[in-house]
Amino acid sequence: MHALDVLGDPVRRRILELVVPGEAPAGAIAKTIAEEFGISQPAVSQHLRVLRENGFVTVRPEGTRRLYAVDPQGPREASEWLSPFERYWRGPLAALGTELARGARQRRLATERDAAERPARPAPEDDRPPVP
Missing domain, CATH: 1.20.5 (Single alpha-helices involved in coiled-coils or other helix-helix interfaces)
Structure with a gap:
């Protein structure tokens, strides 16, 4: 999937906004996204998987929690594609x-x-x- 396809979804863009300040637990991300977009926890997990598989976030286990952080690879790819414009x-x-x-x-x-x-x-x- 192209970086801009990943960023084309408002849910994924919002997830990135939640993760930008540092690490964010999957549960907190799912709760915020569910409140703002009215989608289920499994749907949020699918968006997190797309972000992870396309180099936009990393995940780090900590006990039973999964902490997500921005991976610079995805945003860099999007920026490189946009730079000629x-x-x-x-x-x-x-x-x-x-x-x-x-x-x-x-x-x-x-x-x-x-x-x-x-x-x-x-x-x-x-x-x-x-x-x-």
């Missing part, structure tokens, strides 16, 4: 970054200008009679 989004993303920075700078300057133009607030006058 990067030129189609690299420029627009760089332009987006420039526009975001420009907008942030304009907001900061406007806030500073407003603060400089705002008159200092006088201290509130105390109109109460003195306490004897």
Whole structure:
């Protein structure tokens, strides 16, 4: 199966997201996926098997648990396949970054200008009679 076929399934993409921070136990993965996608534990196991067989995750037994972690082989294959197409989004993303920075700078300057133009607030006058 091609790396992009593996990543084409939203359940498998979500499993990878759950595993990215480090190792994740199969039970916790199955519970989260069952809640989010409404699929059974055996169905989640099938997705884990596809990810494992295609080099996207590794599994390590620890007692009765199975801990899954990202295997860089699968994501690397997907990245290598996509790299010739990067030129189609690299420029627009760089332009987006420039526009975001420009907008942030304009907001900061406007806030500073407003603060400089705002008159200092006088201290509130105390109109109460003195306490004897």
